[in-house]
Amino acid sequence: MRLSVLLAAIGAVALVAMAACGKRSLMKPASLFTPRCEILPAPAHSADSITVAMPDVVELGRVPWAGNASERLLFRHLYETLITVDCLDQVCAGLAVSWKRGEGGRRWTFELREGALFWDGTSVTAGDVVTSWQDAMTLHTVIDSVGVAGGRRVHVYLKQPHDEVPRALSASVFAVTKAADDSGWLVGSGPYRIVSPNSYRMGKRTITVRSALGGRRVIIRFMETSLVDARDLLERGIDVMVTSDPSVIEYSSGRPQFVTVELPWDRTYVLLSTSRMRALAGGGTVGTISSHVLDGVAQNAVRGDARGHVPPSWWEEVSRCLDLSAPAGRSAVPMADHASSDRIVYDVKDPIARDLAERVVALGATDPVSAEAAAITLAIPGLARDSAAVIAEGVTTAELARSLRDGNAFAYIVVVPTRPPDPCYEAHELIKRAPWLASHGVDFAHTLVPLVDARSHVIAKRGRFGLMSDGYGSAIVVDGLFAGR
Numbered sequence: 001m002r003l004s005v006l007l008a009a010i011g012a013v014a015l016v017a018m019a020a021c022g023k024r025s026l027m028k029p030a031s032l033f034t035p036r037c038e039i040l041p042a043p044a045h046s047a048d049s050i051t052v053a054m055p056d057v058v059e060l061g062r063v064p065w066a067g068n069a070s071e072r073l074l075f076r077h078l079y080e081t082l083i084t085v086d087c088l089d090q091v092c093a094g095l096a097v098s099w100k101r102g103e104g105g106r107r108w109t110f111e112l113r114e115g116a117l118f119w120d121g122t123s124v125t126a127g128d129v130v131t132s133w134q135d136a137m138t139l140h141t142v143i144d145s146v147g148v149a150g151g152r153r154v155h156v157y158l159k160q161p162h163d164e165v166p167r168a169l170s171a172s173v174f175a176v177t178k179a180a181d182d183s184g185w186l187v188g189s190g191p192y193r194i195v196s197p198n199s200y201r202m203g204k205r206t207i208t209v210r211s212a213l214g215g216r217r218v219i220i221r222f223m224e225t226s227l228v229d230a231r232d233l234l235e236r237g238i239d240v241m242v243t244s245d246p247s248v249i250e251y252s253s254g255r256p257q258f259v260t261v262e263l264p265w266d267r268t269y270v271l272l273s274t275s276r277m278r279a280l281a282g283g284g285t286v287g288t289i290s291s292h293v294l295d296g297v298a299q300n301a302v303r304g305d306a307r308g309h310v311p312p313s314w315w316e317e318v319s320r321c322l323d324l325s326a327p328a329g330r331s332a333v334p335m336a337d338h339a340s341s342d343r344i345v346y347d348v349k350d351p352i353a354r355d356l357a358e359r360v361v362a363l364g365a366t367d368p369v370s371a372e373a374a375a376i377t378l379a380i381p382g383l384a385r386d387s388a389a390v391i392a393e394g395v396t397t398a399e400l401a402r403s404l405r406d407g408n409a410f411a412y413i414v415v416v417p418t419r420p421p422d423p424c425y426e427a428h429e430l431i432k433r434a435p436w437l438a439s440h441g442v443d444f445a446h447t448l449v450p451l452v453d454a455r456s457h458v459i460a461k462r463g464r465f466g467l468m469s470d471g472y473g474s475a476i477v478v479d480g481l482f483a484g485r
Contacts, residue, residue: 037087039261039458042466042478049219050239050465050477051206055226058207060197063186064175065136069242069456069473072172074222076474077209079175079188082110082129082154083165085471087264089419091165095124095176095189096154105161112152118178119193119212126154129176136173141321141424142166160320168422170471188212192220218465220477234258234459240467241459242475244304244352252459260459266473268309268418269356271344271449272404272434273411275382280442287378289449296372298452301359304352305457309450314423316445321424324431324444345403346413348394353413356451357392360411364390379449380411407436418453419471 054070064079066072082096096110116124126148137143142158149155158166168174177186183194193212198205205224211217225233230241230248234255242263243249252258279286294308318324344360346353364383366373377384390410395403403409412434420426431438437447458475460467466478 037468037470038478039467039469039475040259040460040462040465040478043463046218046466047239047464049221050461051221051223051237052477053225053230053233053238053241054222055242057224057226058222060184064172064177064188066172070222070224072472072474073242074207074209075172075175076190076470076476077192077220078185078190078194079172079177080116080190081170081172081174081176082112083167083170085167085170085421087469087471089264089471091167091170094170099165101163101165103161105163106158108156108158108162108165109149110154110156112154114152116189117213118189119187120178120181122178124176124189125151128178129154132176132178133174139425140168140171140173140422141323141428142168142422166422168425171421171425191217195219218477239461239464240475240477242456242473243459244454244456246304249305249457249459257461258459259462260457261469262305263456263458263469263473263475264471265307265310265418265453265455267415267455268313268453269306269352269413269415269451271356271360271380271411271413271451272437272447273380273449274407274436275410276380276449277407277436277439277442277447279381280446281439284381286381286446287375289375289379289451293372293375294451297356297359301355302352302452302454303355304454306352306452306454309453313445313448313450314417314420314426315448317423318427318444321427324424324427325438342389343391343393343409344411344413345393345395345400345409347397347400349397350415352452352454353415354392354394357394357413360413361390361392382410401433404434407434413451416448417472421472 052073054073056068056070058071058074059067062071064075066075080095082094083099084092084094086092095112095116097113098111100109102109112124112126118124130146130148133143133146137146144157144159146157147155156169175188177188179187181187183197185194185197191212192209194207195210196208199208207222208219209222210219223238230243230245231251233241234252249260252260276286291308291310296308298306298308344357346357348354360376360380360383363373363376369377369384383390400412404412404414416430417426427444437444456473458467458469468476468478470476
């Protein structure tokens, strides 16, 4: 059954203005997602339960502020933000069903969904939004204040006017929650709630959720699987898996019981270079890498689904950010080479980062110099040397964080979101990791050298449930998405 039929059957939120999703200063925007974001059609009768593989560990202390792909996947089913972003990058309804621009775009008024309930059965009010956002507003840069405008209406005042509703409000930090229940998890208004946060299945920690508001909905078991061969999991009963591993994707394509679909491009690999920063700080000129060259890097170097980075880049939008300074005492650009500075450092667990680091090293040593090598060496001063001194080195996540903070390597391959909800927040977070990017007088947009965009694939069993995708690369079970709406 196609999603349009499913929505009519479920009778969820009133789909008053389907074409309104993404319009400016909306009243009654569309449902949560367009049918074109459907990954897997929902069957007439869904399975009683399904198991979803999570490649990362979920930390209770971070709820609902998702810090990795697994937390985004799980929290998306449990907690709601006022707005959502669909796979076509359109802003759509979430907990709020309408919004209106005021005071030249500095104030936005949101009306909450009528009948919206927390898991404990209490109504979601404007006051709950204000209370829930107190910590989030200290971290994100877009909101100045928030206040109650009525029982279900919220005034959100922005630090700077916005012509369009701020996508930042779709970030997980702006999920609306209440104090934790007996499970230890914050109470949300999402379609699913925690049943068992720490059971075990196939020897792995499993977090089980079920419909928050009653009714027959598929029970979902989210299983942490970071140390298990993904191909084995597919044979052992996993129903949904998100992966970037080409061997797993190829393996699943030969199994007729599975469907494999690309998710939106969600992460960008960038190169951060201390030598580039020294050149910029000294008033020098550095090059950029054309999309044609980057396409070649993606095609020739990356074993995975990647493309040369496609603008617009969010770091080119941060000129309006109010403050991009580094933590006290941490803004100086490393001005001299160190014994360890001939390394291009990357996370040893990330195969795409490894491929890119090794490719950059190889291009730096190319003789005669190709057009691709020339473009990269112009963008990364000092890469082309008389001796083959620059090496690619994989390190642990903790080692990468320490080296990135100190800037004691020649360059780094790091991952940033392709289209984050709040570019200013993302810039601040990157500067926290690499304070030397905030050198006085250097345009932040010039400090990043984009290489490739990457995306994951979702592998799912046919005929058991429906799936949708959002704009941040997460897959959502259709039953859960519309439960109780």
